[in-house]
Amino acid sequence: MAQQHLDPTDPTAGPVAGDALAAYLRAQATEFLRALRQHREAGGAAAANGSKEAADAARALRRSARRISGTLHTFRPLLDEGWSEGMRPELAWLSGTLAREHAYEARLERLLAALHRLSGSAPAVFPAQATSEARTEPRAEAGTRAEVRTAKAPLTVGAAKAGALLERQLTLARTRAHSAALQALGSSRFHAVADNVAVLASEVPLSAAATATATTTATGPPPGPGLRPLAAAAEERLRDAVTGLPLITAGHPYNSEALVHGLSTDTAPQPQDAPWHQVRLLLRLHRYAREVLYGDEDLVDVRILNAGQALDRHRDAAEAAAAAASAARTPRIAPATAYALGVLHADQRHEVEAARFMFQRAWTRETVGTP
């Protein structure tokens, strides 16, 4: 990505704030347009089911849409307000619509892999697997996702029926999400978004504050907020949200907290998950803000990376657990199917708990320091 990097040690960095921001947004907009072209070339809008190329292009579209949207949010005082306020919900709509198909597919894969693991037949992957300690149980070799799904595992009737039910429900949801994504990509609403992104690729509408900063440094009024204070504010929002998480509990292995509502009468998403999901979004905004400041990939903070992976796992497991619970409410299923779905639900809620533990470990490894 050809973009100007901001030197964090440069005390005169303020005036170039607008420039660095504009460069980042231009680069992401260019990525967006390239992905859109790829998606069209892959026949994305025509294919009944997405090809690999179309799926990759859709992922790239989502990736840059998220980054543009996040950047407009974090650095909004530096951008034309009306323009960026109008653009953000449209980008959120687009990336949300494009994400759903992939999410259903990944959820089904996760649940089927778990069903096989719980049947003692599929590869379980965890940190200790590589060790050579004595085992009382033979363990299958780690395999690929494809192997997991095609493994000739001796599933119980319940596990097999649960798998078939989940496959039916999530495949239907995925097909619908695919159609919705295709429809969205052909809509005039999408074309308006694409037109706006095309504008962004050539001319970033900076605010008066951002351009003023560049010309009145020495003599005029005090410069408006620069890049770094805005990025620091994004980090501060992240830190604040993390402070609200029950990290002491999460740091105690096997605290049983995530399954506390495993059998509750409430069918709504677990309210205890919401602050974690919120931290996930704020961590993403923090990451994008760092990209604006320090470039895309050249300064990877392992801690932020691990924390982000833990929160992704948290979200995926929480949604998979909800899908298992929801499948169990299907009328007229066999008790064995329901039993398997119950085991599966609890298993995924324990994955949620494990992800929180992972996050706690990653986050508290060292205290946050602005580089």
Add this chain to the structure above:
Amino acid sequence: MAQQHLDPTDPTAGPVAGDALAAYLRAQATEFLRALRQHREAGGAAAANGSKEAADAARALRRSARRISGTLHTFRPLLDEGWSEGMRPELAWLSGTLAREHAYEARLERLLAALHRLSGSAPAVFPAQATSEARTEPRAEAGTRAEVRTAKAPLTVGAAKAGALLERQLTLARTRAHSAALQALGSSRFHAVADNVAVLASEVPLSAAATATATTTATGPPPGPGLRPLAAAAEERLRDAVTGLPLITAGHPYNSEALVHGLSTDTAPQPQDAPWHQVRLLLRLHRYAREVLYGDEDLVDVRILNAGQALDRHRDAAEAAAAAASAARTPRIAPATAYALGVLHADQRHEVEAARFMFQRAWTRETVGTP
């Protein structure tokens, strides 16, 4: 307990080996006879359901029967072989028969408490509970077992039905176990055991080796195995068995190992649990051997205590998980009931995993050293 303590620093301790062993066995036999008298006075054999006094007496009976049996095993070269070989299976039969009623009761309590916890309404007790960190969820105050069972929790239909089913099945099993225990205590087989214990209370049948040691220390043939080598051998068997446990895996929180057969077609007890159960028995033998050497309660090794508690929890959770799985195989149950039992099964298997983690922490806190 009035018993001679062996001074571990005394190099001439060998000759008194027989004496210390005899004193310990006499004391345990006296305890046994006292508990038996208490049980009769509490009307244990007449009551349809055990009173608290009868239950306490039965527990004390089991406690001394296990200690006598374990001591006969660990120190068998010092005891009359025919006599102790004949006595051990009888004591095992007795303590096994007496243990079952209590086990079913405790299992039901554990499962009902878990059902309430999983419904988000019952007190969950875990290490972090005492901390004052911010919580996103209100948490009930920790309560007693009785409170758990009488809490007016809004159980789902599935959880309530699962609880009722478990209550029915485990109460029936407990009632049968109670009858079997009463029948056993009235049997001629039991009277023979009690007669043998009465002999033990006055005259411990030491082997020729044990008595020879006491008289030929200086001049005769080398003394037979003393107390301490035999106790050390018991500890060595424990260490060996622990070496075979997958402790590296167990030390990784959330390794998902305990639920690996959560949905397997095999309805037999999980083979992965067996080595842990074996270590539990060997740890008990080690503990009793220490009692013979150093007295009953005056030298409590916290590490051994914690490790033992972890293994008790492991056994209890494994059996509760099996009971939930077994209840789910009841014909014609509702899907919601089966679902709740699946969640419960998985929850208890995670308790199994948590107990292994606890054991790993307790055991590796410091290496074993013969005191």
